[in-house]
Amino acid sequence: MIPQAVYILFGFAYTVAVAAALGKLLLRGLRLRFFREEEHVLAFLTGAPLLSTLVFLLCTAGLARKGVFLAVGAVILTVAWRRGAHRPQGDPLPPLDPFWRRLFLLLFAAFALLYWSNSMAPEISPDGTSYHLGLVARYLREHGFRRLTTNMYANLSQGVEMLFLFAFAFGRHSAAAMVHFAFLLALPLAMVCYGRRFQAAPAGACGALLVFLSPVVGVDGISAYIDVAVAALAFTLFYFLQVWDAERADGLWIPIGLVAGFGYAAKYTAVLGVPYALGFLLWKLRRKRALLLRAAATVAACAFLMMLPWLAKNWLWVHNPVSPFFNAYFPNRYVTPGFEGEYVAYLRNYGLKSRWQIPAQITIGGTLSGVFGPVFLLAPLALVALRWPMGRQLLLAALIFGIPYAQNIGTRFLIPAAPFIAIALAMVFLGLGRAGRYAGVALVVIHAVLSWPDVLALYTGPTTWRLVKVTWREALRIKPEEGFLRSNLPSYGIARLIERNVPPEGAVLTFSPVPEAYTSRNVLVGYQSASNRVLQDILWTPLTSDFAPTWLLRFRFPGQSLRRMRVVQTARGGPDYWSISEMRVYADGKEYPRAASWRLRAHPNPWYVQLAFDNSAVTRWSSQQTLFPGMFIEADFGASLPVDEVRLACAHDQYKVRLRLEGQTAAGQWKTLAAKPEESEAPPLSGMRRAAIEEVKARGVGYLVVSDADYYAADFRANFAQWGILEIAESNGYRLYRLL
Amino acid sequence: MRPFRPVLVSVLLVILTACGEAPEAYAPPPQRQAPEGSGYAYLGRYVHMNDINAEAYLVHDVAPAVESGAWRWTWRRPELRFYLRETAGLEFALDFAIADATFRQTGPVTLTLFLNGQRFSEVRCPRPGARQVRVPVPAGLAHANAVNTVVIQPDKVWVSPTDGAVLGFILSGAGFVP
Known part of the structure; x- marks a missing residue:
């Protein structure tokens, strides 16, 4: 039997080799013409977008299979071999100062070894095991994409995950993580090459080490995350632009466009690479209009080619090309603007009391x-590099790729800007003479010691x-991975259960994510889609008095024939949402059946309007x-009906709403029937737990995972009989219930 | 003009993607019924201890377990809650028993009744056995269209000589009746 490690290493090496081969064929x-050393690195970083897009197309065609990947890779490697892509080409780069060379190799080797063992270890990162690889595993199981509307992470661009998928097919989770490790290695090497090419070799080496040794860069880069890959791509784009500026080789427009566009395919926030590249060309060619147009058109077209698959996939499947964002502009039933607002607000804050805490925290x-690491507290000194043209270029790139940080203040969101800051900082120090x-x-x-x-x-x-x-x-x-996973990933056990x-x-x-990469079952995480949120809301309704429909609103008006009726909301402001559990229509005290x-x-x-007409107290x-103002809910009777009353059952968690009732006569005119409702309080409801479970079951869900840390976990445990659920398994405080 | 073409196509495609789903109209969905046996209902004015939704009426010091499918033990200060739409002409009904086994230790027991924190009646139990009592509710104590709490406080409880566990009386049903 072939050891598992061989599969892992093969998956990793095969993916990197195929990407590098594609890159060399393109370049x-x-x-x-590149220098010998830089061509190897740049080939991988330019080939990655091509391989990723190829895997996307295979997924679209339902051909995401190990055999297909093996064959496609073999063809690419064969063609590359025949064309001599494996033979080094070009002159060597100007040498690095021997001292810096030795220091760089020593520290790079020590940390690379450390990172390698972590990267090859079983995958335990939170996002890696939940959605980056959860989705990758799903695509391989299903041999490609299938419409998935219950997981907003499936709507993010997944360019790097396509590379993970290629490796995962052979070596599973660790092979995928090692592909990210390849980017982790490529980034500092590219930084060193940049320094050597542009007469700043020690600054390149010093900056590369500052980035490579950083704890967050290390742990992110060895995991099935994508931030280091995005940083490597951003730096590659910068590199190509600088080379183009120096050499004015028009052929560079194509890799510039591909890498810029693939930034978006890797992570939405890296879309800034596209305006950066176009703006760079615009500035440099501002006096050569014809050339500028050709350059901009080529770069834009290549970038769009990389972006288009992800835009189109989302447009076709979730009606929002940039889902899960901008839902107010692209309304859809899968992710709501309200959730998006809450999510983005959290990412901007992470619960910090003040933004002044950020420097110390990161x-x-x-x-x-x-x-x-603490040495990055010196990062503001990098501004001194503004005195040099190279420093200005680096800091401009840092600024552009640092812009998204305002939207998500997690440390790793600064990784794409870090290489530019690091080289600029190194330039400042090394520019001080001996x-x-x-x-x-x-x-x-010091950074190396503090980062160990x-x-x-x-x-x-x-x-x-x-x-x-x-x-x-x-x-x-050699030691089975089960024990490592159980020790280092607390939720691994529930995934296996x-x-x-x-x-x-x-x-x-489930209310909290579980490592979907380790189960093949369909897991619906409460916050990850609008339909999952409905399920979660249903289960929370019996537990939260403010969610129960005990606020009764009654509109009474002189009896008349009406074809349509609508309740209109007229107030403005947050944080309230407007909701209605039931809307009922009456004449002479008798309700019209729907x-x-x-x-x-x-x-x-509009997609969830039926929840107000389903006769269920646990849905709304x-x-x-x-x-x-102008929000409404409407019933069109299809024909005129005599009506004199409308009743709403509402939850109390909407203190600011102001409502009026409007009706449409047979002649088609809308008029206000009642300016405001009469309010009363219904008695509390009982038996709602069971009703909630029935609703959830009616929506195809048969199991529930509740972590002991979740809201209301104790109620599920204590009142299982009232809910109608049975605990069938438990692991590390995660309980799996079957809905009876 | 050729260089413009990719840009033009790009712009057109982006514009096309701006078409979201148009608001739609839906037919009424299947109407939900209360799950069978769920007791899915509003809180009422009377509860039997074996009602499926009886837990909703219990505030504290009433055992969660239903014994013999009909009754529950109470502890030191059992409290229940009821929703009353109207209060006029109501009496408080109590279906309970003093167990022989506890009576041997406690002797005669007196239950003091409190409605919304106000004492309103007493029930004396000089001997063990089952009883059904109805006591009038003084005007003004109960609140209409509101949740009302009732405490049935025994003056003595049985205390286990071995582990200190406490038992009050046996409760089969309680609430307000016309």
Whole structure:
């Protein structure tokens, strides 16, 4: 039997080799001349977009299979071999100062070894195991894309995940993580090459080490995340632009466009690479209009080619090309603007009391998920590099790729800007003459010491995201991975229990993410789509008095024949959403049964209007947006009906709403029937737990996972009989219930 | 003109993607019924201890377990809650028993009744056995269209000599009746 480690290493190496081969075929096909060392690195970073797009197309065609990947890779490698792509080409780069060369190799090798063992160890990162690889595993299982509307992460662009998928097919989770590790290695090498090419070799080496040794860069880069890949792509784009500026080789427009566009395919926030590249060309060619137009058109077209697959996939499947964002501009039933607003607000804040805490937290504290290390407190000194043209270029790129940080203040969102800041900072130190050289060396050595995992643990918080201890036996799978996973990924156990206890067609609802990469079952996480939020809301209704429909609103008016009626909301402001549990129509005190010929509408969130007409106290239609005048919910009877009363059953969690009732006469005119409702309070409801479970079951969910840390976890445990649920398995405080 | 073409196509495609889903109209969905046996209902004015939704009426010191499918033990200060739409002409009804086993230790027991925190009646139990009592509710104590709490406080409870566990009386049903 072939050891697992061989599969892992093969998956990793094969993916990197195929990407590099594609890159070399492209760069050499365009007759672009690079220095020998930089060509290897740039070929991988340029080939990655091509391989990713190829895998996307295979997924679209339903051909995401190991055999297909093997064959496609073999063809690419064969063609590359025949064209001599494996033979080095070009002159060597100007040499690096021997001292810096030795220092760089020493530290790079030590940390690369550390990172390699962590990268090859079983995957335990939170996002990697939940959605980056959860989706990758799903695509491989299903041999490609299938419409998935219950997981907003499936709507994010997944360019790097396509590379993960290629590797995953052979070596599973660790092979995918090692593809990211390849980007982690490529980034500092590209930085060194940049320094050597542009007569700033020590600054390149020093900056490369500052980035490579950073704890957050290390832990992100060894995981199935994408931030280091995005940083490598951003730096590659910068690199190509600088080379083009120096050499004016028109053939570079194509890789510039591909890499810029692939930034978007890798992560939405990196879309800024496209205006950056176009703006760069615009500035440099501002006096050569014809050339500028050709350059801009080529770059834009290549970039769009990389972006188009992801835009189109979202447009076709979730009606929002940039889902899960901008839902107010692209209204859809899958992600609501209200949720988007809450989500973005959290990412801008992470619960910090003040933004002044950020510098300390991203360098030492760690509450923003990982640290760059204390030496990065000196980052503002990089501004001194503005005195040099190269420094200005670096800091402009840092500014552009740092812009998205305002939207998400997690430390890793600064990784794409870090390489530029690091080289600029190194330039400032090394520009101080002999003393500066010593300072630069001291900076790197201190950074290395403070970044080593055992030292890091001494000054960062216990929850800081960092490397865990991995033994060789674990990395090479001489020791089975099960034990490592159970020790380092607390929710691993529940994923395996789901796999064991839930049938293949079963659906599991959970309030908190579980490592979907380790189960093949359909897991619905409460916050990850509008329909999942409905399920979650249903289960929370019996537990939250403010969610129960005990606020009764009654509109009475002189009896008349009406064809359509609508309740209109007239107030503005947050944080309330407007919601209605039931809307009922009466004449002479008798309710009209809801006839099949009725047509129901709502604005906004029209897709869930039926929840206000289903006779269930545990469901409700909600605007899913904060209040604005003109929101309405409407019943069209199809023909005129005599009506004199409308009753609403509402929850209390909407203190600011103001409502009026309008009706449409047979002649088609709308008029106000009642300016405001009479209010009363209904008695509390009982038996809602059971009703909630029935609703959830009616929506195809048969299982529920509740973590002991979740809201209301104790109620599910204590009142299981009232809910109608049975605990069938437990692991590390995660309980799996079957809905009875 | 050729260089413009990719840009033009790009712009057109982006514009096309701006078409979101138009608001739609839907037919009424299947009407939900209360789940069978769920007791899915509003809180009422009377509860039997074996009602499926009885837990909704219990505030504290009433055992969660239903014994013999009909009754529950109470502890030191059992409290229940009821929703009353109207209060006129109501009496408080109590279906309960003093167990022989506890009576041997406690002797005669007196239950003091409190409505919304106000004492309104007493029930003396000089001997063990089952009883059904109705006591008038003084005007003004109960609140209409509101949740009302009732405490049935025994003056003595049985205390286990071995582990200190406490038992009050046996409760089968309670609430307000016309």
